[in-house]
Amino acid sequence: MHLTDSTPDLYADREAEKRQRLRRARAGATGLLLLMASLALLALFVGHGRGAWGYLAAFAEAAVVGALADWFAITALFKHPMGVPIPHTAIVPQNKVRIADSLGQFIETHFLLPEVLAKRIDAFNPARRLAVWLARPANARQLTEQGTQLFRFVLDMLDDPKMSRLLRDLAVKRLGQIDLGSRGAALLQIVRHSGQHQKVFDGVVEAAISRLDTPNAHDYLAGVIASEFNVLRWVALDEAGGRYLARKLIGATSQALERSLAEPDHPLRQAFDRQFGDWIGALGHDPETREQLAQWQRKLLDDAGLQSGLEQLWRDAVCWLRSDLERDDSQIRAKVGAAVKQFGLRLRDDTAFVDWLNARLRTFAAQSLARYRGEIGVFIADQLKGWDDKVLVDRLELNVGIDLQFIRVNGTLVGGLIGLLIYTARQLAGV
Structure with a gap:
């Protein structure tokens, strides 16, 4: 009702x-x-x-x-x-006070019994009754509409400027409590153990090889070499010598880099692995590195633009959700309806789930009653006294x-x- x-x-x-x-x-x-x-x-x-x-x-x-x-x-x-x-x-x-106390204690002692409530729940079989209720299309539609109305009410509450500022401050506070050094070190350690950091090395080396094997790189290096050997200018060999040496240097460098790509134990690859480990150690244990990272973190979170962006992001999300609810083909309403239908079918067809749900309801109700029965008795007594x-x-x-x-x-x-x-x-x- x-x-x-x-x-x-x-x-x-x-x-x-x-x-x-x-x-x-x-x-x-x-x-x-x-x-x-x-x-x-x-x-x-x-x-x-x-x-x-x-x-x-x-x-x-x-x-x-x-x-x-x-x-x-x-x-x-x-x-x-x-x-x-x-x-x-x-x-x-x-004798109002004495009557109120006695009535509260009487109800608490003789009526608010967890075992009695558990038996009543078993006899009532709430999960099965809910399945029968949801089997009626009108009831399922009503529950869907009520769920949508509840969601709209929550959105109206969350759209309050005070709430958005509160959530912004909470997000900034929680982000400020994150130990980026330890978290970053742990994440990089996982990357290192899995060998994924070597893919970074491969990518950098491949990019370097690709960059070296270009006319611009040859011309730049040849120009640098020619400027260092001014004596060759007197015999008109500066440019030719520069191009020759640049070609040789680039070729040798490319060959060395290609070998580092092909050889798992190449010294350059091992050096990168050691350096990566040093970075991890510094993030996790070096006080100076950790303090510098913490300063960057505080500076970033204190930035007015970031805080304004977080607040605007929240308002945009709430606005999108409200806009969706107003549409005839609302995705939220459709998902709520689908969830209600799926839940009703589960209750109808899955006997084990029905038994499990009844058991959970019975346990929750009995535990809650055992925990709050004293407070319920006091509440009844206080109401009568008042x-x-x-x-x-x-x-x-x-x-x-x-x-x-x-x-x-x-x-x-x-x-x-x-x-x-x-x-x-x-x-x-x-x-």
Whole structure:
């Protein structure tokens, strides 16, 4: 059953009906008392208590006594009879705190039992009932729409500027707590152990070979060599000598680099591996390197542009999600619907999953009840203590008052019968 705008009206109607029934019951009990009093007076003043009038008088007088006694007892539960502070009256208001504590402890001890709750959950079989409920297309659509509405509510909350700033500050704080040196060293160590760093070496060497084997590289190196051998200019051999030596140097260098690519144990490759290990060691243990990295990290996170970018990234994400929800072909709504359908099918077809889900619900409910049962009892007691005395009395009378008025009626009739029996026995005994 879902709460709607008409729910408060429904409660008000039920309460009004209870009050009307209570008034009728109270009027009936009081009317019966007045009737007995009238009969007693009639028997005494008209029949003078003789003959059959004596029996009527005995019945009516005893009925009046019984009715008044029960009226006093019932009234004393809730208030001082006729406003007179007679001792041991107004029992409920006077003992509200003790009653509240006792009721809270009673409910905690006798009702909030994990084993009882577990049995009720087993009998209820919530997973199977949910499967039956989801099998109805209208219910699945309703759950999908409610899930979408919940997601929209969350987005509205997350789109608040205070929330975006809070998340930005949280992200910056968490990023600032990351030890980049240790994390970077650990990551590079994994790369080194897997041999992936050698691919970096191969890429650099291949790029160097490709760069060397170009006309520009030859011309540049030839020019450098020619400028260093000025003496050859007098015999016009500077440019030719430079090109010759450049070709030889580039060729030798290329051959050496190619050998490093082909030989796993080449000295150049080994030197790169040692240098890579030194970098890892410096990141993990060298104080100067770690402090320099930490300074870079702080400087980067303090940058206003980065913080603004993080905040804008969050707003863009929320905006995209909200825009998607407004579309007829919303991807989010489709995914929520698919998830609901898949979950319903799983509940319908997978008995093991149903048993597992019921077991988890039972365990969670029992553990939660065992953990919070004391707090629930205290909460109930505190709620009752917080009620105004008039409100407490009104609530109790409204819910049990009708039965109490029937007690008045029974007391009137039973009292009258007892009085009649006593009078009859006296007549038979001649007293």
